[in-house]
Amino acid sequence: MSGQADVAPTGLLRRVMRGRDPREEHRAATPLELLFDLTFVVAVSQAAAQLHHALAEDHVGSGLAAYAAVFFAIWWAWMNFTWFASAYDTDDVPYRLLTLLQMAGVLVLASGVPAVFEDGDFTLVVIGYVVMRLAMVTQWLRAAIEHPEGRSGALHYAAGITAVQICWIARLWTPDAWAWTTFLILVAAELAVPAWAEYRGHPTSWHPGHIAERYSLFTIIVLGEVILGSLAAVRSAVADHGLSTPVLLIAIGGLLLVFALWWIYFTGNEARLTTLRTALVWGYGHYVVFAALAAIGAGLEAALDAAEHHGHLSTRGAGLSVAVPVAIALLMLGALHRATRTGAVGHALLVLAGALVVLALGFSAPALGIGGAILGMGLAVAATLTANLFTVRHRSERR
Known part of the structure; x- marks a missing residue:
């Protein structure tokens, strides 16, 4: 069959549930x-x-x-x-x-x-x-x-x-x-x-392009939550003590992290979910991606609390509360890019190096200051993206 499910004479009120065509064109959310x-x-x-x-x-x-x-x-x-x-x-x-x-x-x-x-x-x-x-x-x-x-x-x-x-x-x-x-x-x-x-049982007729789009949309939702939560924390900090240098650096670093991670996710071709095994690995792996991305927002808010001397979390703890989920997101996105052969951020050593730098910055938060450490994390993730894109381009030119 093709396209939409068979439609009964009653139209929207009742349709016969049939499996949709997994090759259907222009299948959108x-x-x-x-x-x-x-x-x-x-x-x-x-x-x-x-x-x-x-x-x-x-x-x-x-x-x-x-x-x-x-x-x-x-x-x-x-x-x-x-x-x-x-x-x-x-x-x-x-x-x-x-x-x-x-x-x-x-x-x-x-x-x-x-x-x-x-x-x-x-x-x-x-x-x-x-x-x-x-x-x-x-x-x-x-x-x-x-x-x-x-x-x-x-x-x-x-x-x-x-x-x-x-x-x-x-x-x-x-x-x-x-x-x-x-x-x-x-x-x-x-x-x-x-x-x-x-x-x-009989495999279901899920649509690879539609699935990839749905996951992409949820990624944007999670990143939006990071921005919204960070904005609320910045506004609260500014209202209490004015715009300090640490708060400004955390805000800039947080925005850079969100943008760089978004770029990493949406770089390269659409995920190639050609087999059920690949689809399951890709689909299940997104639990780690979504959870880590959402946790970045919580970490940024905790970092702002530490910068304003609220709460009980140490400066190093605040730095790691951002660094750990960022490193996890980087590593998992790199693995998923490789698994689905998108070729975007799949250079394992570069991704690993970026994650290690981010973790080192988290540990160094007491020396660098929480604002400087988070700004450094944003720059490190942006550098990881740039290095991967340069590597992919260099390989394609050699071919």
Whole structure:
């Protein structure tokens, strides 16, 4: 079949759910997908804000653990909807209403984020998460009924997701001593479901270009959260003490970091998701990318707190709160560029050197000053990008 799903006589009210053509031209994100993404802005903002507070109070270990946990729930729910929509977007009334239910689940999850950081209470997060996931089960069951060719894969997805959600609910009564062990086991189970369903059932007809665009749009959303959070922190610092040199340097360095990382992500050809294995590596690797990028915003806010002598985080700790997520983002983006053969920032030694320089600057924050260290990080990432682009151009000219 080609293009859109078969349309019943009732038009938008009800369409037959069929797998979309993965070779469809001009396949772009829909207005519903963009609206769906906006609800995740709230969830990402909540996670980053709570991480900032944890860093400022020097609760680094517990803050990072809570952040990694809630960000997984946010990312995994977004990712599952995105891949399903790429294959089965009918955009009719039932589809839109189930998407609305998932959006409501996102907001419930976001409202439960503070409790995870403060008390380790996952109740609201799990409720919101399960609401989103059970809505996805309903979508998969509909696909199984209306798309006979893809029924096997759809039923595998529905069964796998349902089983894991039952376990998430049961985990709420797990003794505290087993809380993180059971969490990691269930994360592994969630990650295994798509591979199990795609390999054991009929593969879904996701669109490589559409998937690449959706991930690109979410990257921009996360970077926008970094800018918004940093702006709020700068305004607060200026209102309290005026525009000091450290605040100015942090603002310039933060903007340079965001722009350089954006350039790194959007340099080169579109990701070549030619096989399921490559697609899974690329898709799963973005958890690290998204989480690291959002954490940069929290780190910049913590650095501004340190510059204004607020909170309890040391100057070195503030420098590393920015340097570590920047280094992680650099390394993962370099790995993903190589995995998808975009050829943009795939020179391993250059990327590694850039990450090491950034980390060294984080450790050197007491000597350089927090503002100077963060400005140096921005310049280091920009230099890493420039060196990679020069290397790629030199290789292409030699060919």
